[in-house]
Amino acid sequence: MNKVLTILLVIFLFNSCKKDESWQYWDSLANEKFEGITNLSKNYSCNDIPNLTIQEIYNICPSSVIVHKNDLKKFEQLYQEFRNYTEKSKKSGRPEVYLLCANPSTIKIGCKDNKPYLIDAYNISAEDLEIEMSKLYTEIKKHYTSSTCANISEWRGVTLYTGENKEAIAINSTDSNLNKKLLLYRLLNCRKLQLENKACSLDYNLKIKLSCVNNAIRAEFE
Numbered sequence: 001m002n003k004v005l006t007i008l009l010v011i012f013l014f015n016s017c018k019k020d021e022s023w024q025y026w027d028s029l030a031n032e033k034f035e036g037i038t039n040l041s042k043n044y045s046c047n048d049i050p051n052l053t054i055q056e057i058y059n060i061c062p063s064s065v066i067v068h069k070n071d072l073k074k075f076e077q078l079y080q081e082f083r084n085y086t087e088k089s090k091k092s093g094r095p096e097v098y099l100l101c102a103n104p105s106t107i108k109i110g111c112k113d114n115k116p117y118l119i120d121a122y123n124i125s126a127e128d129l130e131i132e133m134s135k136l137y138t139e140i141k142k143h144y145t146s147s148t149c150a151n152i153s154e155w156r157g158v159t160l161y162t163g164e165n166k167e168a169i170a171i172n173s174t175d176s177n178l179n180k181k182l183l184l185y186r187l188l189n190c191r192k193l194q195l196e197n198k199a200c201s202l203d204y205n206l207k208i209k210l211s212c213v214n215n216a217i218r219a220e221f222e
Helices: 002-020 023-043 046-051 068-089 128-143 175-194
Strands: 051-061 061-068 106-112 114-122 155-162 165-172 208-213 216-221
Touching: 023 061, 023 068, 046 051, 046 106, 046 114, 051 068, 051 106, 061 068, 061 114, 106 128, 128 155, 128 165, 128 175, 128 216, 155 175, 155 208, 155 216, 165 175, 165 208
Parallel strands: none
Antiparallel strands: 051 061, 106 114, 155 165, 165 216, 208 216
């Protein structure tokens, strides 16, 4: 009888361990950590804005969260645990999820009803939009005009729209930072057109001719 009970106990413990190692188990733990990350900002007020930071996170799609400087260590710990549990969930057979993710477009922290919130290309006001587009345009153009050109094959042409006005510029294929700025500028320009009750249906497939002139990259429409 004792032998039978021992066998049943071993089977029960084995099944319990198997259950604990399922992808659902690890996924549940990951979700708890992710909820902990998002809960960090619930008690912040607009008075905290000078000490608030924007942190990028990845959960199926990239996104951003607001974290107080005093909570950065806690955030890093929660995010590390979240990633660890997510990885264990994947290794345990979690089904792959494929989504068409929107381009990250977080710009800064705003204030509404004494609560800080993230301002992005989809909710930015017309007033802030003009400021941010002007700033970003200057950065993009300065980067383009000051870039040196050694190998033309490293470059690709890009159509830059401001409203419905277009110009040709070039971007180094390895410059991920400038590419992010261009994507954000494109989103902001769409927001600008929408606020003007215009369609954001611009042609970005125009042919652009590139050349190296006095060691500087130059782009023009064909």
